[in-house]
Amino acid sequence: MKALKNKVKNFIKIISFITFICFSAIQANSAETAKLLKTDWSFKGLFGKFERGSLQRGYQVYTEVCSSCHSMKYLSYRNLGEKGGPEFSEAEVKAIAASFEVTDGPNADGEMFTRPAKLSDKFVKPYENVKAAEAANGGAYPPDMSVLVKARSGGVDYIYSLLQGYEDAPSGMVLDEGVHYNKYMYGNKIKMSAPLSEGIVEYGDGTEATVEQMSKDVTTFLMWAAEPHLESRHQMGFKAIVYLIILTILVYFSMKKIWSRVESEV
Template identity: 85%
Template sequence: MKILLKFLVLVFIFTFQANSAEKVEYLKTDWSFKGLFGKFDRGSLQRGYQVYTEVCSSCHSMKYLSYRNLSEKGGPEFSEAEAKAIAASFEVTDGPNEDGEMFTRPAKLSDKFVKPYENVKAAQAANGGAYPPDMSVLVKARGGGVDYIYSLLLGYEDAPSGMKLDEGVHYNKYMYGNKIKMSKPLSDGLVEYSDGTIASEAQMAKDVTTFLMWSAEPHLESRHQMGFKVIVYLIILTILVYFSMKRIWSRVESEV
């Protein structure tokens, strides 16, 4: 009986926390990729990659992305030379060579993004037992999508009075349960954008979230274009069917 009561109490607590989290209104911003005609902002994607590389990549991997994706149409669209230079700035393990030994070499366009840790255990050991999630499809894996990620990055605050946080745990207004082990990642001027854009905390949050949206949906623009073509096709087909049926029924009525 006691076990059942404890179970019911835990279910109530988790349900209450989930409902409380769902009621939080996320921060809003203008996303260029929203809507039927939405497209990614190339500048924002390139800046977002810079934020990921300089801030996020030390803990978070993006295992589904290859360096060649950075130059593909619909993405950041770096030139091929720029993408090659980006890849070459990272070292990857390859081999074995003729002597049967593994070796390191500069990454190529065909290589996947370099991971910050060799395995899950190494990641947990370096982060106080917490495992930094892979960010490749993080936007799709979280309720609220881009609005949630954007809000989370800007949601660090002092904990309310009376709320106790364990060592290494931080308060975040938009995190489920309001407790997060990741320390505040962004601050004004943390990176220096190569295009001269002012790197405010909100700007960096928007740019890196845009980049994460692209990594989760790299074919979003082509999908939008296809959807528009399908709608136009259906409209034309509907008009043709309407006039065809009208003509057919006009003959039937005249015969009657």
């Protein structure tokens, strides 16, 4: 019996120690990073929808700024014209796809060749393989952006904040060559230089391309890439709620009618 009590005590001590370590790590991480920025996301909430203009501008930012390093391997060009997404016209999507070249083959002579991309092709990758990507980025691998908002704690708020979090390092902090300070990055150190600057892209719809606006637009685009059926899920959820409300009302009145008969017989 005494041996059992000792084992229980030791187990409690171990659990307490592990809890203390985890709590300390959480506090340390929280102290290193600033509170994430917040903005009004149109796709949040039960009735949330993607803003088409923002999605199209976000695709432009990705293409002109991000795609030189980051891939989106789960997206095909045809997705850009699908309902619930940027909804480019068929002609626009074909023109977008044709502006990229993909490697295909082998041909009749057994050789690989390049051709304009088709709607069914996946987004063209900036590098042939992981090693080539690392070699071009000082040993750091630029992550694929297809589901990036789902892979990062904080989701859209984290990506939105990170893009605007570049600052001069605090006094006393030493950064290695090629490393930059970002107050929203875990550990505050990031190898990617600030990708956005005022007017780096020129929006076709006349929207001013501020860093804040571009951050919001490209983050909206990345959210759609990770959740392409978000709008249809919201619609289905709303229909399910309405159905359950109607069903509850019908069940209530049915039970009331049944119990009224029982009471009258008694």
